[in-house]
Amino acid sequence: MPMAAHEIEELILAALPDATVEIRDLAGDGDHYAARVVSKSFEGLNRVKQHQLVYRALGGRMGGALHALQLETAAPDGD
Amino acid sequence: MSEAKDRIDSLVKANDVVLFMKGSVLFPQCGFSSRAVAILDHLGVPFETVDVLQDQEIRTGIKEYSDWPTIPQLYVKGEFVGGSDIMMEMFESGELQQLVAA
Numbered sequence: 001m002p003m004a005a006h007e008i009e010e011l012i013l014a015a016l017p018d019a020t021v022e023i024r025d026l027a028g029d030g031d032h033y034a035a036r037v038v039s040k041s042f043e044g045l046n047r048v049k050q051h052q053l054v055y056r057a058l059g060g061r062m063g064g065a066l067h068a069l070q071l072e073t074a075a076p077d078g079d
Numbered sequence: 080m081s082e083a084k085d086r087i088d089s090l091v092k093a094n095d096v097v098l099f100m101k102g103s104v105l106f107p108q109c110g111f112s113s114r115a116v117a118i119l120d121h122l123g124v125p126f127e128t129v130d131v132l133q134d135q136e137i138r139t140g141i142k143e144y145s146d147w148p149t150i151p152q153l154y155v156k157g158e159f160v161g162g163s164d165i166m167m168e169m170f171e172s173g174e175l176q177q178l179v180a181a
Binding site: 047048051052055060062063064068070071072 | 147150159160164
């Protein structure tokens, strides 16, 4: 049950409207993605909490419809 | 469910470094679990692993326990560290080495 890259991006943007989202389809199979998400919402949060915000935006699809999403998160001006 | 939580609690507290993963150290059943094991091997510290494929209760329970949707999951000294992406970032920056050595 693959998800299209733009669906992932839309879900993330719906929850984090200021975010910059870059998505790469790693295997070309619509099922293994890498995403880099930069958002002001991440400021002051540790990595676990940053990733949890993204997972929440994906609304339970992570680990289900979306098997593989390598995730990198950052606040603007910092890494 | 609370029984699973108690079991996870004791695993996390009894082991300084514990990885919840799919498969075993020798035979990881998923690329992400395999990557997590490789990172821990590099650290050269003793670590415990729990194969969630052998235990459905833990497999479901750990996701709620950590509020984290995927496996693998690493705990160091009772604290949730993250999945394999965070492990890799922290390994590359040297933070993971510091965390397990502290």
